[in-house]
Amino acid sequence: MQTRIAGRGPWLREAILPGEEDAAPLTGEHRADICIVGGGMAGMWTALDLKRRQPSLDIAIVEADICGGGASGRNSGMVLSQWAKFEALQSFCGTEGAIRLGHAFGNSATELDAFFRSEGIDIEFRRDGWIWGATCMRHVGSWRGILTALAKHDLAPFREIDAATITAMTGSSTFLSGIHDPTAATIHPGKLARGLRRVVLKRGIRIYENSAMTRLDRGHPATVHTVQGAIRAERVILTMNAWSTSIPELRSAILVIASEDAVTAPIPDLLEKVGYKEKPLMGDSQLFVTGFRTTKDHRFNPGVTGGVIGFGGLNGARFEGRSLREDVIRDCVRRGHPALAEVPFADSWFGPIDRTRSGLPLFGALPHDPHIFYGYGFSGNGVATTPIAGKILGGLALGVEDEWSACGLVRSPERWLPPEPIRYIGAHMVRAAIARKDRLDHQGRDPGPIVRSLAALAPGGITTSRVAKN
Numbered sequence: 429m430q431t432r433i434a435g436r437g438p439w440l441r442e443a444i445l446p447g448e449e450d451a452a453p454l455t456g457e458h459r460a461d462i463c464i465v466g467g468g469m470a471g472m473w474t475a476l477d478l479k480r481r482q483p484s485l486d487i488a489i490v491e492a493d494i495c496g497g498g499a500s501g502r503n504s505g506m507v508l509s510q511w512a513k514f515e516a517l518q519s520f521c522g523t524e525g526a527i528r529l530g531h532a533f534g535n536s537a538t539e540l541d542a543f544f545r546s547e548g549i550d551i552e553f554r555r556d557g558w559i560w561g562a563t564c565m566r567h568v569g570s571w572r573g574i575l576t577a578l579a580k581h582d583l584a585p586f587r588e589i590d591a592a593t594i595t596a597m598t599g600s601s602t603f604l605s606g607i608h609d610p611t612a613a614t615i616h617p618g619k620l621a622r623g624l625r626r627v628v629l630k631r632g633i634r635i636y637e638n639s640a641m642t643r644l645d646r647g648h649p650a651t652v653h654t655v656q657g658a659i660r661a662e663r664v665i666l667t668m669n670a671w672s673t674s675i676p677e678l679r680s681a682i683l684v685i686a687s688e689d690a691v692t693a694p695i696p697d698l699l700e701k702v703g704y705k706e707k708p709l710m711g712d713s714q715l716f717v718t719g720f721r722t723t724k725d726h727r728f729n730p731g732v733t734g735g736v737i738g739f740g741g742l743n744g745a746r747f748e749g750r751s752l753r754e755d756v757i758r759d760c761v762r763r764g765h766p767a768l769a770e771v772p773f774a775d776s777w778f779g780p781i782d783r784t785r786s787g788l789p790l791f792g793a794l795p796h797d798p799h800i801f802y803g804y805g806f807s808g809n810g811v812a813t814t815p816i817a818g819k820i821l822g823g824l825a826l827g828v829e830d831e832w833s834a835c836g837l838v839r840s841p842e843r844w845l846p847p848e849p850i851r852y853i854g855a856h857m858v859r860a861a862i863a864r865k866d867r868l869d870h871q872g873r874d875p876g877p878i879v880r881s882l883a884a885l886a887p888g889g890i891t892t893s894r895v896a897k898n
């Protein structure tokens with residue numbers, strides 16, 4: 429079947445090759461050594477890690493849509509180090525482990541570039557650097573705690589910069605101060621996800637697309653059932669992102685909430701004129717963080733968090749079509765880069781984010797099924813972290829004790845959120861409080877104790893300025 433383009437976001441529309449065919453769906457009975465459910469970046473990096481460790485392994489990926497059809501093919505393409513989450517990393521991994529993982533995540537951009545170059549795949553890698561800044565007085569210094577925690581260990585991945593420097597670096601006149609990480613990069617998400625799929629197939633890993641897992645028999649071997657087929661495997665790895673909420677043990681550790689992006693037509697002259705051509709990607713310090721970047725062909729790509737909240741196990745929802753919050757995205761551009769605020773959006777889209785309380789992912793085996801593994805909770809930061817996730821899950825699934833499988837991110841899913849419908853109702857209350865706090869912060873007004881306490885329940889995002897367990 430020819431790969432569907434209609435309804436998909438621009439990155440996938442651009443990356444799906446003309447005439448490309450979906451992999452055949454799973455029909456009939458099959459066996460595999462390892463079956464991976466979910467063909468996003470996490471599942472595909474895991475498959476490649478397993479194959480690298482043991483080339484003879486028979487690995488199958490079962491994917492509800494097409495590989496990359498989830499968040500992996502529709503993100504903002506920001507490859508960020510995770511140093512902004514250092515304190516949260518420390519709380520799970522200890523200082524030594526946090527430093528080791530921090531370096532691993534920080535090296536991801538370089539490794540992604542090298543990997544895809546060696547495969548002859550252009551992912552439009554650009555070493556743009558990242559500015560995390562403040563667009564109102566109340567947000568100034570949001571990063572200080574992190575800088576202090578890092579400095580205690582002689583780590584200085586960020587440089588503090590003032591408003592004039594930010595204006596010189598980006599053309600934006602509304603950032604009051606911030607920090608700069610020169611190692612961050614941007615990539616084309618569709619080209620990365622679909623390129624990864626090509627490498628996976630080239631390594632002899634089987635992919636079944638349009639094959640949603642409808643039931644998981646947890647015996648040993650386990651059996652992954654789809655509408656038309658089944659696959660028995662010694663080990664199963666679940667890399668289902670937001671859809672992990674369909675697995676009861678995994679549900680309470682994540683809140684599913686959409687992020688949205690928009691993109692303009694190519695505007696090289698305007699970007700040049702306003703000082704934002706090939707310049708650092710930027711993020712503010714809102715709880716519902718806003719980010720900006722540009723593409724290789726000089727489109728402006730803003731994004732916002734805090735969209736639709738997922739209910740229960742999501743029932744296979746695909747989050748397709750244009751964003752219903754283009755007005756919110758536009759407001760964020762007005763606040764963060766006013767010179768670009770009136771440029772029309774050529775397209776917009778949204779996708780689900782699997783937010784954990786700390787903003788860090790979770791890995792492990794299901795409590796009563798040690799042959800079934802999970803890796804999820806990337807919290808909107810999957811581009812740099814999923815290659816490491818692949819190493820962690822690869823080690824876990826093969827029973828290898830190494831620095832990855834023994835790292836502190838391997839832990840049980842926290843019982844963080846209550847069951848439905850309380851969870852859904854509560855999440856809406858917290859979301860409303862966050863939006864109000866973000867708005868009042870910009871007006872220099874105090875949100876009051878109720879809004880402040882509700883907003884404090886926000887899960888971790890791109891940055892974690894407070895430490896939360898799990």
Ligand SMILES: Cc1cc2nc3c(=O)[nH]c(=O)nc-3n(C[C@H](O)[C@H](O)[C@H](O)COP(=O)(O)OP(=O)(O)OC[C@H]3O[C@@H](n4cnc5c(N)ncnc54)[C@H](O)[C@@H]3O)c2cc1C
Nearest residue numbers: 466468469470492498499500503504506641779809810811
């Ligand atoms: C709008 C947006 C912007 C983002 N921006 C950034 C960014 O700039 N930088 C960054 O680092 N991260 C960003 N992210 C987050 C990043 O995209 C994710 O963290 C990452 O893609 C997670 O990879 P994954 O493989 O876990 O998830 P996915 O790519 O979603 O893969 C999970 C797969 O599981 C499949 N699946 C689900 N249920 C089943 C089932 N029952 N049977 C079979 N298959 C199933 C899905 O179809 C899906 O393909 C963004 C996300 C969004 C939505």
